[in-house]
Amino acid sequence: MDKGRNKRIMVFLGLLVLLLSGTLYTAVRWIDTVHMENQELLGRLLLTKPTTEGGYVSAVEGKEEIDREQALAAGQTAEAAYGYSGRYAVISPAVASFLPVLLLAASFFVLLLAFLILHQKKLQNRTELKLFELEDKAVQLTQENSLLKSRIEREAAETKTLVTDISHQLKTPLASLKMCYEIADTSRFTKEEQHSFLMQGKNEVFKLENLTKSLIQLSRLETNMIRLEPVYESLKKTLQGAVSSVYMKAYRKNIAISVSEFEDENVLQDPRWTQEALVNILDNAVKYSAPNTAVEIRVEPMVSYYLIEIEDQGIGIPKEEKNQIFKRFYRGRSSAVQETDGSGVGLYLTRKILEEQGGSICVKSGRKGCIFQITYPKTSHRLS
């Protein structure tokens, strides 16, 4: 695993080998010395040629003044002369039988040590791995925890702002409705005037109705009360549904809606909500275009997405507002937008529906009005 430890183990094994060879060398030297002493003793006896018992003793004990080198040489010559040249042939049986015991013991200890080192290394590796995994898991868990916590907090905060936003949206039409009724109720006005205020009140009620409809849809999607139910369904069919639901409105303004020819495919979608997303864009296109214009829908298959472009010849969107229009309750600042009815929910909902299904949306300026560009995944490979 790490280089430092490998190096330490190598040094240790080297020392072990050195020690072992040292021991072996000393053992060989020792055998040599025993052999030489024997030769020297033999030389002494040959040189002194003792005749008495006392003479033998003094020769062996070294009382006689004889040069050691000389004695050794004499002993060696005598041995060679009688054919006893084998150095180890004269090793005493005791030495010969004891040596293997030493060697076996030494190798046993070496093997034991090596095994222990390897085993320990293995254990350590395993522990390190486990520790690493545990640490990783701990980090992941804390991250998951904090993510969940923040998600819950965000949801709570979002619900709060949603409630505030909705009540704010309802306040204005309600106030004007109230005013209409108050005026209609007083007798200071003529019958016609009273009637016209009542009619205006009715209008406000319609507006409120529309607003609550879109708010209900919004809150359902927002609070995950409805889950999108994706099925494989024709993209063309969804598009047709969207076009036909704004067709009458367009017809009244003499706005032509055209769809380019494209090769249809079944895509994974919730047809109802996808249609809703497209309707919101088309509805805006018709609403913010002058009569006798055209809305063009182009569908183009790319590698993994469909590119759906919706181009109108309407009032367009100022550059600095392009980032804002997909925000909840955002309405254009221009008077043309402010004077038209709308809740500021449509495009927000559209983006949410598309993104929920893996698509996306952006807007850019067209030749005259604007072009909404939608990408929608052709086939959805869910990752596991």
Place this chain on the structure above:
Amino acid sequence: MKTMLLETEDLCKYYGSGENLVKAIDHTTMDIQRGEFTAIVGRSGSGKSTLLHMLGALDRPDSGKVRIEGKNVFELKDEELAVFRRRKIGFIFQNYNLIPSLNVWENIVLPMGLDKKKVDQTFVRNLTERIGITDKLKSLPSTLSGGQQQRVAIARALASKPAIILADEPTGNLDSRTELEVISLLKACVNEYGQTLVMITHDETIAQMADRILVIEDGKVVSQ
């Protein structure tokens, strides 16, 4: 409590001196939440690339801090920083930066090889399928179109499941159709894995797809 993934504190980076002093990053303090898709827009020379390099710890600032998951990355040693970067951050560049002599699959798993990490084969296979390059795995980068090469680069950045993806003008060399597709793909993938995407772009249309837009002017964040 918010889960801050990335934050800078009073970040500065100057080039040159005296009259030629260029303030690439000028006392920038910002933060990016986990799971957020942030677009950094600004004119060329506004310092956005420098900022991204600092966020990815590719370049050291003159002063200030960059914290990733609460850790000040410039306190790490070079070696630690390299490992940290490989594990936490995926990069996508304008010119793809694929290695020409390696095939697509090898290019994708290369960063994991550097980290001696085991390659999660099923995950990478699924990813290449999702990104639509399964039939190109054996090809060399030079035989692919720009859009395909950028798909490979995206797969490479996502393969090691980093927490942050930093993209520097990822669609700068692509036509507008391919651009839309590549960004849609990147966004969908990042969403699916709960990753955080920080993308530099000069294209305001592309920036609309982000959850949040940071505008940089003369080294300063002027609006968020």
